Amino acid sequence: MTWPLLRAIFLREWAQSLRQPADAAWHALFFVVVSSLFPLSLEPDPDTLRLLAPGVLWVAALLAVLLASGRMFQDDLRSGWVDQWVLTCAATGTPLALLVAARLAAQWLLAALPVLAVAPLVALQFGLGAWPLAVLMASLALGTAVLVLITGVAAALAGGLRGAALLVMLIVLPLVAPAIIFGAMAVHHAVRGQAVGAELALLGAMLAVALVACPLLAAVGLRAAVES
């Protein structure tokens, strides 16, 4: 009974994104443009670029995903799609958090995966080697997942409000600061040939906590948004 329900939530986003591929491409393009402007505007010195690469790539990737996800529930709330989630949950006893988790999983695939896909190309401009690149990809995969989950909570809370985009930004940025710090640090260490296990483990721990907490919190926010 639950599976077709989760499939429907996932499929709606997936099919919509296939009909509008420009949206997904736009987020990846934003990432490419922002991170490409840095090598052009800095002194063309390989050491400087390698020093700046982790921070620039991480910040650009997070901004791209944040811009893509900040309004993720707005249309769903306005069109009454979320109303149907709440009604089904009341009728069948399915936890709303499960439906939210399906929506967030779709969001990560559609907003973060295109950015991850072009990250190796951009990393070339900064002269990142194979190992730092692998660490960058791993840390970005974990970090963008944390970001999408936290943004989901903020987007649900901001729900039907005007000026939601600004509010989401204000809520999310302090909360993802630890992910930026440890993620960029992991890449820094990889560039210098040091061990990166601790940072990646911390990112994984953040993701584990966010996976449990964020769908529950977002469900609370969505219920409040449906009520208003």
Next chain:
Amino acid sequence: MGTAAALIDVRGWAGERGGLLLWGPLDLTVRPGDVIHVQGPNGCGKTTLLRTLAGLRAPAVAQHTTLCRDLWWIGHASALAEDLDAALNLRLLLDVAAAPRLGEDRLLAHLAGQGVPLGRPVRLLSAGQRRKLALSPLALAPRALWLLDEPFDALDTGACDALAALAAHHVAAGGAIVLTSHQPLPDGLSLSQKMPLRTSGKREQLSNQEFS
């Protein structure tokens, strides 16, 4: 309790929106076979009442509340994805409502019967075609209670009569309907109750502090 158990039984309900008392105190019992027409001018809280009956929001005040969960709620906002075609939208609507799964040919046959174009994205459909699509779950998956907000809006005469016939069939089979409509109801649908919405006094502010 009479012969049939009530689907909805609420007493002493009051409705509020944005700190403003809209209606109440209100008593309502909906039994199988009932068709209840909620009436009132724009902004009097008809949609709020229907959303509250659906369980989407809580009443501001309530003495007793028994709600029915086996329902279709079809409001103004139709939960359709603008870029997707009618068949996929209908499939998604049924699936997300946890309705029993129907074959693809059944959905397509229903949509073709309704005159809804199949291959086009919903944003290119007319208001009447969108409404037909949004109302389609009523015919495809039976549920005890229908909560319909302006169901006849944008429908042509033929579609109104078809919906009325479907509703009459639903009611004869022991279903119940609570609806709002500014248009006169089609002849096929016999009302069991008209319910004008009003407050006991004049509209008053529930609280002085309003959040902006």
